[in-house]
Amino acid sequence: MPSMLVTGGAGFIGANFVHHVLAHTDSSITVLDKLTYAASREALEGLPEGRVRLVVGDVADPEVVDPLVAAADAVVHFAAESHNDNSLRDPSPFIRTNLVGTFTLLEAVRKHDVRYHHVSTDEVYGDLALDDPERFTEATPYNPSSPYSASKAGSDHLVRAWVRSFGVRATLSNCSNNYGPWQHIEKFIPRQITNVLDGTRPKLYGSGENVRDWIHADDHSSAVLAILERGRPGETYLVGADGEQDNATVLRLILELMGQPADAFDHVTDRAGHDLRYAIDSAKLRRELGWTPARGDFREGLAETIDWYREHEAWWRPHKDATEARYAEAGQ
Ligand code: NAD
Ligand code: DAU
Numbered sequence: 001m002p003s004m005l006v007t008g009g010a011g012f013i014g015a016n017f018v019h020h021v022l023a024h025t026d027s028s029i030t031v032l033d034k035l036t037y038a039a040s041r042e043a044l045e046g047l048p049e050g051r052v053r054l055v056v057g058d059v060a061d062p063e064v065v066d067p068l069v070a071a072a073d074a075v076v077h078f079a080a081e082s083h084n085d086n087s088l089r090d091p092s093p094f095i096r097t098n099l100v101g102t103f104t105l106l107e108a109v110r111k112h113d114v115r116y117h118h119v120s121t122d123e124v125y126g127d128l129a130l131d132d133p134e135r136f137t138e139a140t141p142y143n144p145s146s147p148y149s150a151s152k153a154g155s156d157h158l159v160r161a162w163v164r165s166f167g168v169r170a171t172l173s174n175c176s177n178n179y180g181p182w183q184h185i186e187k188f189i190p191r192q193i194t195n196v197l198d199g200t201r202p203k204l205y206g207s208g209e210n211v212r213d214w215i216h217a218d219d220h221s222s223a224v225l226a227i228l229e230r231g232r233p234g235e236t237y238l239v240g241a242d243g244e245q246d247n248a249t250v251l252r253l254i255l256e257l258m259g260q261p262a263d264a265f266d267h268v269t270d271r272a273g274h275d276l277r278y279a280i281d282s283a284k285l286r287r288e289l290g291w292t293p294a295r296g297d298f299r300e301g302l303a304e305t306i307d308w309y310r311e312h313e314a315w316w317r318p319h320k321d322a323t324e325a326r327y328a329e330a331g332q
Contacts, residue, residue, distance in 0.1 A: 002026070002027055002028065002073055003027065003028050003029075003030070003071065003072050003073045003074075004021065004027050004028070004029045004030070004072060004073065004074050004075070004076060005029075005030050005032060005068050005069060005071075005072040005074070005075045005076070006018055006021075006029050006030070006031050006032070006075075006076050006078065007031075007032045007033070007059050007075070007076070007077045007078055007079035007101075007105070008032075008033055008059075008077070008078035008079030008080060009029065009031030009032070009033055009044070009054070009078065010031060010033040010035060010039035010040055010041060010043060010044055011033070011038050011039055011040075011078060011079070011082070012082075012178070012180075012182050012183045012184060012217065013078055013119070013178055013217050013220055013221070014031070014033070014078035014079070015040065015043035015044060015182055016180065016181075016182065016217040016218060016220070016221050017076065017078065017220075017221040017224060017225070018031060018044065018047070018052060019047070019221075020218065020221035020222065020225060021221075021225060022047060022048070022051060022052065024222075024225065025225070027051075028050070028051045028052070029051065029052045029053075030052075030053055030055060030068060030071075030072065031044065031052065031053070031054045031055065032055050032057055032059060032064070032065070032068055032079070033054065033055075033056065033057075033079065034056065034057065034058050034059070034079070034097075035056050036081075037319075038082065038083075038184050040182055040315065041054070042315055043182045055068060058097075058101070059077070059079045059097065059101035059102075059104060059105060060096055060097060060100040060101040060104050061104070062104050062107070062108070065104050065105060065108050066108050066111070066112075069105065069108035069109055069111075069112050069114055070108070070111075070112045070114075072114055073114070073115065074114065074115040074116070074117070075105060075108075075109055075114055075115070075116045075117070076117045076119065076224065076228060077102065077105055077116065077117065077118050077119055078119045079097065079101060080097060080098050080101075080119075080152070081093045081094040081097050081098060081148065081151075082148070083148065083184075083186055083187065084123075084146045084148045084149070084271065085186070085271060085327075085330070085332070086148075086186070087146050087147035087148035087151070088146060088147065088271070088272055089326075089330070091147035091151075094147050094148055094151040095147075095151055098148075098151035098152055098154070099151055099154050099155055099158070101155075102118070102155035102158050103158055106158060106159065106162045106168060106170075109162075109168055109169075109170070110162060110166045110168050113169070114169075115169045115170075115228075115233075116159075116168060116169065116170040116171075117170070117171050117172075117224065117227060117228045117231075118155070118156065118159045118170060118171070118172045118173070119173060119175070120152050120155065120156050120172055120173065120174045120175075121149065121152050121174055121175060122136055122174050122175065122176045122213070122238070122240070122278045122280055123144060123145070123146070123148070123149035123152065123275065123278065124142050124144050124149055124152055124153040124156055124174060125140045125141070125142060125143060125144075125174075125278075126142075126143030126144060126145055126149075126275065127145065127275035127276045127277055127278065128276065128277040128278070128279055129276065129277065130209065130276060130277055132277070132279075135279040135280060135281040136174075136238060136278070136279060136280055136281060137238065137281045137283075137284075138236045138237070138238055138284055142156075142157075145273045145275050146273055146275075149275075156172055156174075156236075159172055160172075163233070163234045164234075169233045170233065170234070171227050171228070171231040171232070171233060171234070171235055171236070171237070172235075172236040172237070173223060173224055173227055173236070173237050173238070173239050173285075174236065174237075174238050174239065174280075175215065175220050175223070175238075175239035175240065175280075176212070176213035176215050176239070176240040176241075176243070176278055176279075176280045177212040177213060177214050177215065177243075177278070178214075178215055178216070178217045178220050179214055179215075179216060179217065179302070179305055180216050180217035180218065180301070180305055180308075181217075181305065181308045181312075183217075184319075184323075185316045185319055185320060185323055186323050186326075188212075188247065188250070189250065189254070189302070189305065190305075190309060190316070191203070191323070192251055192254050192265075193254060193258070193305070193306050193309045194309055194316055194320060196254065196255070196258045196260060197258075197309065197310065197313065198320060200324075201264060201265055201266050202251055202255070202264070202265040202266070203265065203266055203268045203327070203332060204247060204248060204251055204265055204266070204267050204268065205247070205267075205268060205269070205270045205271050205274060205332065206267070206269075206270030206271075206274060207248075207267075207270075208246065208247045208248030208251065208267070209246050209247070209248065209276075210246065210247050210274060210275065210276055210277065211244050211245065211246045211247075211276070211277040211278065211279070212244070212245065212247065212250075212278055213240050213241075213242075213243050213244050213278050213279050213280050214241070214243035214244075214245060214250070214298055215239065215240055215241040215243055215293065216241070216293070216295035216301045218294065218295050219239075219241055219293040219294060219295050219296075220239055222291065222293075222294065223237070223282075223285060223291050224239075226285070226289045226290075226291045227285070227289065230289050231288075231289065232288075237282075237284055237285040237288075237289070238280050238281060238282050238284065238285065239280065239282055239285060240280025240281070240282045241282075241293035241295070241296050242282075242296070243296070243298055244277075244279050245298065250302075251265055253298075253299065253302060254302065254306065257299075257302060257303050257306055258306060268331060268332045269330065269331040269332050271332075
């Protein structure tokens with residue numbers, strides 16, 4: 001796979017994927033990223049100049065996208081508006097980037113017959129009851145809850161339509177909740193870590209019984225690369241590492257690892273339409289492509305992530321006040 005176009009490669013998971021590809025293949029990469037509030041140029045610093053270049057631009061702009069796709073052997077599409085709470089405040093950028101952006105890329109890969117991988121989320125399936133013995137599989141019906149997850153669900157449907165009607169060579173992956181370095185501090189785990197580092201009490205939505213299925217971003221990257229290299233065109237693969245934990249348990253683990261009392265947090269206003277539980281059955285990916293997660297020890301991964309945020313205060317500090325001000329407006 002000599003030349004890859006990675007959209008959203010300056011974001012949390014996209015940047016992790018760029019590092020992963022450079023370390024495990026001989027591909028060169030063009031990153032297309034609009035550098036929104038969620039992006040970090042820093043995450044791409046120090047990489048070999050001959051193998052990575054950054055193009056600042058919008059995935060929904062065909063004039064930017066078309067020549068970049070024409071020059072690529074494969075496109076991996078991470079770029080998105082990614083935060084549920086933001087989508088509840090203002091859905092409009094989610095529609096433009098996640099739907100029009102995907103449409104724009106699909107038209108370009110169709111025109112130039114370029115292999116395409118679409119990165120999506122388990123949230124397209126809605127949520128499960130806490131005591132449901134089932135987990136999400138590739139056959140679970142779509143039932144998204146938020147403007148974010150509905151926009152991602154719509155983008156998945158576009159990909160499948162372009163596969164069936166136009167023969168586009170695409171694969172899809174739907175992954176569970178990622179954690180690790182470079183995740184924006186608006187998200188649950190880095191928000192609570194940086195609250196503790198800041199001397200502020202962590203904030204738990206509602207009862208804290210909601211369950212998320214945590215996976216380290218390194219494992220998501222290895223799954224996407226495996227699907228890109230060996231996945232069957234037209235197929236969807238669910239990505240997960242059997243990491244179900246309720247939010248209150250994750251928060252108490254953060255507090256314990258950071259030397260804080262177990263009750264040193266506040267319950268705050270719940271998220272509107274808050275999905276109760278996500279759980280991934282990744283048997284297809286494991287069986288067909290031989291993928292397994294390498295970073296399955298959540299406690300160890302979380303401890304490393306806490307250390308990373310301690311060591312990278314200069315990166316997150318400039319965004320902390322504005323991020324918390326947005327939450328304060330919503331009583332969160
Ligand atoms: P992120 O918000 O950290 O990064 C998104 C990146 O996309 C940023 O660099 C941003 O600048 C860029 N971007 C946004 N709009 C753009 C546009 N119009 N044109 C070009 N670039 C644009 O997101 P993330 O958490 O790294 O998620 C990446 C992808 O993975 C998304 O598609 C998301 O739906 C999916 N995903 C995320 C998770 C998770 O837990 N974070 C889990 C499953 C799937
Ligand atoms: O499941 C995959 C999805 O995971 C991705 O598609 C999204 O891009 C990603 O943001 C993530 O979505 P969530 O909404 O699950 O993640 P978030 O980090 O926002 O919240 C995780 C859980 O923690 C959720 O139940 C809400 C809760 N929460 C969140 C914040 C920010 C809190 O209790 N307190 C908080 O301060």
